Amino acid sequence: GLVAGLQRQMSFASVRIGLYDSVKQFYTPKGSDHCSITTRILAGCTTGAMAVTCAQPTDVVKIRFQASVHAGPGSNRKYSGTMDAYRTIAREEGVRGLWKGTLPNITRNAIINCAEMVTYDIIKEKLLNYHLLTDNFPCHFVSAFGAGFCATVVASPVDVVKTRYMNSPPGQYRSPFDCMLKMVTQEGPTAFYKG
Structure with a gap:
């Protein structure tokens, strides 16, 4: 891939x-x-x-x-x-x-963009306001690290649904929403954080 x-x-x-x-x-x-x-x-x-x-x-x-x-020598690959x-x-x-899976992919991307941008600005602003760091590389690094962490936590459920839906055989799920409901009912809420 x-x-x-x-x-x-x-x-x-x-x-x-x-x-x-x-x-x-x-x-x-x-x-x-x-x-x-x-x-x-x-x-x-x-x-x-x-x-x-x-x-x-x-x-x-x-x-x-x-x-x-597939694992193992001699196994058939689909592609x-x-x-x-x-x-x-x-x-x-x-x-x-x-x-x-375009709609869940757009949703995932919107969530990640918003979460990253807003949390980056908030973390950086707090670091500077409380004089914990100055506006330099360490401040940007800590802000970006925090923003990436927050975005991952917020976007993981949508990412898991998007990936499962895109990888599903035709007819397994009626929609991304159906995929999400089946995940919750069959595996519980922790399924959204696999991987």
């Missing part, structure tokens, strides 16, 4: 990061020099959703390709390579199969 993972990261990051400033300016009121946290969250969610929509096939292939590898995975999924499930 490395090739699909690289394809996903290149396409996802290009759209998300490449369009962020333009979208942020679009949401900023005319004549304003200051960009509010709400504007940043809106820009992050918008570019994140656009990036997910573009990169979704690469994410589906990465997850399916990784899940298709011979990344490009074969794209073709096989499109042939067996139609082109829509490559966009399976």
Whole structure:
């Protein structure tokens, strides 16, 4: 799944990061020099959703390709390579199969963007206000570490549902919501934090 993972990261990051400033300016009121946290969250969610929509096939292939590898020599793989995975999924499930799980993926990305941005700003602000650190690399590192931790805790349930839904055979779940309900009823709430 490395090739699909690289394809996903290149396409996802290009759209998300490449369009962020333009979208942020679009949401900023005319004549304003200051960009509010709400504007940043809106820009992050918008570019994140656009990036997910573009990169979704690469994410589906990465997850399916990784899940298709069986242990042991001589075992049959479903896909011979990344490009074969794209073709096989499109042939067996139609082109829509490559966009399976887009809504939970957009939801996951929006949650992560918001959680990271808001907690990063809050942690950094508190560190500076209480004079625990100055505005330098250690302050940014601690703020980023805290933001990443918070975003992971908040986004893990959506991430698990997204991955299971995208990796499920056709018909196993009616929707991402059905996947979530089955996880809770069959495995309990701790299933959302597997991995």
